[in-house]
Amino acid sequence: xxxxxxxxxxxxxxxxxxxxxPALDQACRSALTEALAAGYAQLESGRPALxxxxxxxxxxxxxxxxxxxxxxxxxxDGLCELDAAIMDGRTRAAGAVAGVKHIRNPIALAYDVMxxxxxxxxxxxxxxxxAERIGYALVDNDYFQTERRRQQLRRAxxxxxxxxxxxxxxxxxxxxxxxxxxxxxxDGPQGCPAEERKxxxxxxxxxxxxxxxxxxxxxxxxxxxKFGRVGDSPIIGAGTYADDATCAVSATGHGEFFIRxxxxxxxxxQLAYAHRPLAxxxxxxxxxxxxxxxxxxxxxxxxxxxxxxxxxxxxMFRGVHLSxxxxxxxxxxxxxx
Amino acid sequence: xxxxxxxxxxxxxxxxxxxxxPALDQACRSALTEALAAGYAQLESGRPALxxxxxxxxxxxxxxxxxxxxxxxxxxDGLCELDAAIMDGRTRAAGAVAGVKHIRNPIALAYDVMxxxxxxxxxxxxxxxxAERIGYALVDNDYFQTERRRQQLRRAxxxxxxxxxxxxxxxxxxxxxxxxxxxxxxDGPQGCPAEERKxxxxxxxxxxxxxxxxxxxxxxxxxxxKFGRVGDSPIIGAGTYADDATCAVSATGHGEFFIRxxxxxxxxxQLAYAHRPLAxxxxxxxxxxxxxxxxxxxxxxxxxxxxxxxxxxxxMFRGVHLSxxxxxxxxxxxxxx
Numbered sequence: 001x002x003x004x005x006x007x008x009x010x011x012x013x014x015x016x017x018x019x020x021x022p023a024l025d026q027a028c029r030s031a032l033t034e035a036l037a038a039g040y041a042q043l044e045s046g047r048p049a050l051x052x053x054x055x056x057x058x059x060x061x062x063x064x065x066x067x068x069x070x071x072x073x074x075x076x077d078g079l080c081e082l083d084a085a086i087m088d089g090r091t092r093a094a095g096a097v098a099g100v101k102h103i104r105n106p107i108a109l110a111y112d113v114m115x116x117x118x119x120x121x122x123x124x125x126x127x128x129x130x131a132e133r134i135g136y137a138l139v140d141n142d143y144f145q146t147e148r149r150r151q152q153l154r155r156a157x158x159x160x161x162x163x164x165x166x167x168x169x170x171x172x173x174x175x176x177x178x179x180x181x182x183x184x185x186x187d188g189p190q191g192c193p194a195e196e197r198k199x200x201x202x203x204x205x206x207x208x209x210x211x212x213x214x215x216x217x218x219x220x221x222x223x224x225x226k227f228g229r230v231g232d233s234p235i236i237g238a239g240t241y242a243d244d245a246t247c248a249v250s251a252t253g254h255g256e257f258f259i260r261x262x263x264x265x266x267x268x269x270q271l272a273y274a275h276r277p278l279a280x281x282x283x284x285x286x287x288x289x290x291x292x293x294x295x296x297x298x299x300x301x302x303x304x305x306x307x308x309x310x311x312x313x314x315x316m317f318r319g320v321h322l323s324x325x326x327x328x329x330x331x332x333x334x335x336x337x
Numbered sequence: 338x339x340x341x342x343x344x345x346x347x348x349x350x351x352x353x354x355x356x357x358x359p360a361l362d363q364a365c366r367s368a369l370t371e372a373l374a375a376g377y378a379q380l381e382s383g384r385p386a387l388x389x390x391x392x393x394x395x396x397x398x399x400x401x402x403x404x405x406x407x408x409x410x411x412x413x414d415g416l417c418e419l420d421a422a423i424m425d426g427r428t429r430a431a432g433a434v435a436g437v438k439h440i441r442n443p444i445a446l447a448y449d450v451m452x453x454x455x456x457x458x459x460x461x462x463x464x465x466x467x468a469e470r471i472g473y474a475l476v477d478n479d480y481f482q483t484e485r486r487r488q489q490l491r492r493a494x495x496x497x498x499x500x501x502x503x504x505x506x507x508x509x510x511x512x513x514x515x516x517x518x519x520x521x522x523x524d525g526p527q528g529c530p531a532e533e534r535k536x537x538x539x540x541x542x543x544x545x546x547x548x549x550x551x552x553x554x555x556x557x558x559x560x561x562x563k564f565g566r567v568g569d570s571p572i573i574g575a576g577t578y579a580d581d582a583t584c585a586v587s588a589t590g591h592g593e594f595f596i597r598x599x600x601x602x603x604x605x606x607q608l609a610y611a612h613r614p615l616a617x618x619x620x621x622x623x624x625x626x627x628x629x630x631x632x633x634x635x636x637x638x639x640x641x642x643x644x645x646x647x648x649x650x651x652x653m654f655r656g657v658h659l660s661x662x663x664x665x666x667x668x669x670x671x672x673x674x
Contacts, residue, residue: 229459230457
């Protein structure tokens with residue numbers, strides 16, 4: 001029997017066992033377990049890897065615990081602005097949406113961009129017009145917003161505003177003239193409580209019973225995000241990539257560094273052109289991201305069922321369920337399958 | 338003396354010598370020559386490759402002959418919506434803008450996103466708010482629009498509307514219910530006059546006297562574009578990529594296929610991981626694009642001064658000027674350096 005199964009992630013960052021309450025720990029494990037089960041059920045019944053990716057990512061999008069769809073972080077304008085992408089390893093077809101504000105499950109819209117439009121990437125209101133055209137009901141942005149994220153935005157704005165000392169504030173303002181500071185990190189700037197120093201993007205890679213791969217990623221981007229910033233999640237080749245001939249990859253982290261390193265395709269290219277094994281290729285690529293200064297992690301799976309879940313942060317929400325193989329959810333750096 | 342120089346392109350497509358008037362032929366050659374000269378002057382005086390890319394692309398953006406900035410194609414709403422990206426091979430820093438409507442030179446804004454923000458990609462009105470913040474004067478969208486492009490949009494809409502026969506129109510409409518047709522090709526749908534069956538994106542790759550590479554691309558996307566479609570030009574790794582260790586690439590063509598093939602990084606990865614020469618790597622990648630059904634071309638340059646300008650269309654607007662090497666502009670498939 002050829003292997004089938006999936007990996008998921010719910011973000012990477014400063015996740016120290018000592019700083020996560022038992023209740024939050026349990027809630028995260030439950031949500032990851034539910035997402036794994038939703039995806040695995042699709043694969044077990046013979047459905048395509050794409051369906052497993054959509055099913056698993058939907059669960060994580062619907063959970064308020066992760067930075068995607070319901071529970072996403074807020075922009076500087078106090079809105080949730082969502083990006084997602086999906087790719088079919090069988091055909092290398094792909095779909096992505098960036099900056100949507102009224103789509104309950106962005107991963108589903110990315111799938112529809114792939115399968116029901118001639119395009120790969122649709123951005124902003126245009127993507128929502130497409131959604132309406134094919135029958136989506138747009139949801140109010142309030143649906144995505146949670147009190148926890150509103151508090152994070154308030155803290156981020158306080159940190160951005162800087163000290164009350166008017167001289168220091170003026171200096172900080174001057175520094176911003178040439179270099180427009182927006183925010184340091186997805187899902188919370190430096191200096192915020194530990195639970196917020198993480199990247200909350202969610203994603204899934206899957207291998208179906210027919211040997212086909214798929215990858216999908218969904219995110220709310222950065223707390224206090226400005227200027228229509230787009231991260232790596234909806235960039236095919238960077239945060240999301242799948243090709244049956246090599247591997248499927250979904251990343252989470254400081255998106256700018258993941259874009260510059262073309263993370264997903266860089267891993268696939270090492271398999272294709274240097275015939276390196278998956279885990280070694282992923283480690284090499286993540287080391288390049290780290291050398292640029294980037295933090296985060298990724299999940300990757302090949303058509304033989306080899307997989308890896310590396311991260312250069314203290315922890316990463318993650319899970320794996322392979323037929324006849326490991327079945328586990330993990331949060332911290334000291335856990336392994 | 339180490340080599341330095343640059344390549345440019347102004348789009349690829351159906352460019353048959355017999356179908357281009359002598360006046361248009363001459364105007365295109367003049368504009369390409371001017372763009373090459375603007376970039377080469379930067380390099381000759383010791384300026385960075387990035388400056389040459391911006392200088393050359395600005396000339397092509399300002400010319401009404403190409404599908405970028407002034408003279409860009411129109412969306413279904415009758416507006417010009419512009420994408421651009423730039424990448425620094427020295428640091429792998431990158432900047433990109435998507436869907437801007439009031440930025441005279443999108444390549445300059447992409448440069449400023451790279452150098453004056455913490456981000457790689459800004460989209461839509463957010464990108465324009467960033468531009469204003471750093472001192473840009475927004476221009477009216479009318480500045481970009483030309484009568485020729487308005488005519489192209491009218492023709493595209495007529496073709497889209499289909500035959501006057503009400504039965505056939507109803508059938509065509511039914512076909513659109515499931516599969517939302519937008520347009521077949523950048524810069525003009527199938528069935529339009531030959532001059533419009535091309536991809537008008539512009540781009541430049543440059544190698545400076547210090548051995549550093551850079552790449553930049555700018556486009557107006559597709560005639561009759563809907564739904565906020567984003568093509569490959571602003572996608573780092575696809576339409577635009579540069580890394581001193583491998584090569585600089587700028588592409589033009591049916592963007593969806595170039596995104597799915599991660600064109601720029603796929604060429605670079607063959608150099609890095611399979612140690613293939615540049616021209617062979619580029620040919621392999623373009624063949625992959627073709628195998629998916631995509632048409633277009635690209636320019637690529639490595640740090641040793643090796644270069645290639647392949648396309649799988651009848652012609653491509655292109656030019657090359659290398660120190661101590663070729664200096665030529667070409668339009669058709671039967672011209673070579």
